[in-house]
Amino acid sequence: MEELNLVGRECPEPFLKVAAKLMQMKEGTLRIIFSDPKCDEMILQAVELMDCKILEHSKNGETFVLTLEKKMGENKMKKVNLSGC
Numbered sequence: 001m002e003e004l005n006l007v008g009r010e011c012p013e014p015f016l017k018v019a020a021k022l023m024q025m026k027e028g029t030l031r032i033i034f035s036d037p038k039c040d041e042m043i044l045q046a047v048e049l050m051d052c053k054i055l056e057h058s059k060n061g062e063t064f065v066l067t068l069e070k071k072m073g074e075n076k077m078k079k080v081n082l083s084g085c
Contacts, residue, residue, distance in 0.1 A: 001028070001029040001030070001031055001067075002021075002025075002028060002029070002030050002031070003030070003031040003032075003033070004017060004018060004021060004030065004031070004032045004033070004034075005033045006018075006032065006033065006034040006035075006036075007033055007034060007035045007063060008035060009034065009035075009036065010036055011036045011038040011039045011042070012039070012042070014032075014034040014036055014039040014043065015039045015042040015043055015046065018030075018032055018043050018046060019046045022046065022047070022050050022052060022068070022070065023050070025070050026070075026072060027070050027071050027072045028069075028070060029055070029067065029068065029069050029070075030067070030068045030069075030070070031056075031065065031066070031067045031068075032064075032065070032066040032067075032068070033063060033064070033065055034063070034064050034066075035062050035063050035064065037064070040064055043066060044057075044066075047066075047068055050070070051070075052068040052069060052070045053068065053069040053070075053071075054066065054067070054068060055067040055068065055069055
């Protein structure tokens with residue numbers, strides 16, 4: 001299992017690092033530890049777009065922990081409709 005410790009990093013850095021890592025991964029498990037609450041929803045949206053399975057999503061004090069699983073064939077991003085922009 002790979003781990004990204006992004007505690008103390010401010011948004012959008014944790015989101016960008018997680019998105020980049022998920023795009024690089026073909027398969028595997030990734031544990032993400034971060035502390036900026038603004039990034040929680042953004043990271044969850046990226047996870048949904050990349051079809052990863054959430055194994056753990058918790059908050060311990062000021063620290064968030066997110067454990068994801070990505071399998072082969074799940075590396076295609078979903079289409080996003082931007083017509084409302």
